[in-house]
Amino acid sequence: MNRGKKYAEAAKLIDRTIQYEPADAVALVKKTAVAKFDETIEAHIRTGCDGRHADQQIRGAVVLPHGTGKTVRVLVFAKNAKADEAQAAGADFVGAEELIPKIQNEGWLDFDVVVATPDMMGVVGRLGRVLGPKGLMPNPKAGTVTMDVAKAIAEIKAGKIEYRLDKTNIVHVPLGKASFTEEQLSENFQTLMNAIIKAKPSALKGQYLKSVTLTSTMGPGVKVNPLKFMG
Template identity: 60%
Template sequence: MAKLSKNRKNLAELVDREQVYSISEAVELLKKSSYVKFDETVEVSYHLNVDTRHADQQIRGAMVLPHGTGRSQKVLVIANGAKEEEAKAAGADYVGNAEYLEKIQGGWFDFDVIVATPDMMGELGKLGRVLGPKGLMPNPKTGTVTMDVAKAVEEIKKGKIEYRVDKESNLNTIIGKLSFEDDKLVENFKALNDVVIKSRPAAVKGTFVKNLVLTSTMGPGIKVSID
């Protein structure tokens, strides 16, 4: 407990909670402040000036980070016939249809992402109450409802991330691992930030990004400038 308190004290001395840092400075500080032995996940949290009660302000999408996420994701593809073979060839971890829908209904969730062909969404939709709360329901906006299942699987395996603004107007996603070289984390951040800024709804007036914080699994929250 004494060691934990000492670590927190060191963090307080290292990071000024009120100061806004450049992304390069923030990455450097995040690495200096790490005191755990595992490879922490690096995340960014935006607080945006949007009202999600309006459909045109519900920001959601997906992208492949330049240097990936540093973590492997298990992909389940729900498809039929030739599309099953395409998915297997692309490296999907699980491929099938009815048998996997039954397994999910029974409480099986040994996967991170579901990719489905449009013709299977009718059946998948029946599992909405199970998949929806876990954020696992495929969606055309994130490229997980598609006939090009091979491309979808390959992108996810390369480091595709999904982002979505929640009801409190926050958007949280990962940009890599703390073990990444500084410049790779910076490049991943800049790629994501460009996409977020370009997603600004036309109806939004004034400042779009109200707050932006970089953090890691056990690290401090560091305010970041979007410039």
Template identity: 55%
Template sequence: MKRGKRYLELLKKIDRQKAYSIDEAIETVRNLKSAKFDETVEATYVLNVDPKQADQNVRGVITLPHGTGKSVKVLVFATADKAQEAKDAGADYVGGEDLIQKIEKEGFLDFDVAIATPDMMKSLGRIAKILGPRKLMPSPKSGTVTMDIYDTVKEFKAGKIEFRVDKTGVIHTVIGKSSFTPEQLKENLLALNSAIIKSRPASVRGQYVKKVYLSLTMSPAVKVNVNELLRA
């Protein structure tokens, strides 16, 4: 892939052979800010797993101590009292069959998280092929199929995120913004790190976390010392 001049200039600020300490990696990635907007800080975990094996399809949820810095749009599939709970909690979109049809017929996908009550799941089967590939399908494993609608909406609005391994064995997720302090980013990273390590499948042999990188929306990646993360 051909890189732009700005990207190549940023690359000169990184020692690509070095595994930076947690503090060094955070400070380095913050210094790579080059865009006029508040860039997202992303963490990438390369895991020694085979996602084709059901028991190694690593996924989970974590509420970051300082949130993501992003305004999260939450959609809730619910009716009656639970629909009102969702509205009271601040959900952006709430509905049942009407929302399903809007997604199915109009391709509506202007939301970041979808939550559903268990009774709605049968109806959602019609749009599973639309939501699934975009990682928007409600799931009990991610805590997005629940009767506790009010608290769940509040948690996702406050910075609760879902992490899941892709088909190559890699987790990409957000840990904050470039405007966050180093301490905020570190606490968010360590919270995510702990959740990923606790999600280690029992069938995995050898080193579970192979590589970890931090990057900004518009920057190259900075390699983090995995051994330090495992001790954190």
């Protein structure tokens, strides 16, 4: 892949042979985010888990203290009083069965998170083929299947993010924007890592955190010393 001049310059600032302290890694990833837009800063956490085993899955959600810097559009599947509650709490879209053909047949996906009341999961389940692969299926572990739709919406809008293992046992999560201060990014990073450490499956034998890397949308990766989080 042919990288541009800016990337090459940015990459020179990073020593690939060392694992940085978390605060130094945050400073470097900010410094190397030189694109013309406000890049997203992401954490990529490679674990020693084997996600093929149910008892080694990691999935959950955490509210980042400074949010992600992204406006999140929330779709809520609810009826009657719960639909009214979702509207009042600031959901971007609220509906029930009538949304199924719109999503299934028209490919409507103008939302980032889906919340559903438990009684609506039968309806939402019919969208599994569409929402599942995109990571949009509501899930009780992530707090997106709940009767307390107002609380779920408030948390998501405040910067709640989901984390889960991908097929290669890596967790990819946005931590904020390059325009955030180092303190904001560091606090978000620490909050995320605390949640990931807590989520360590008890069935796991061997090393839990294999590697932790911070990247910006267009910038090179900065390796962080995972032992700093294992306390």
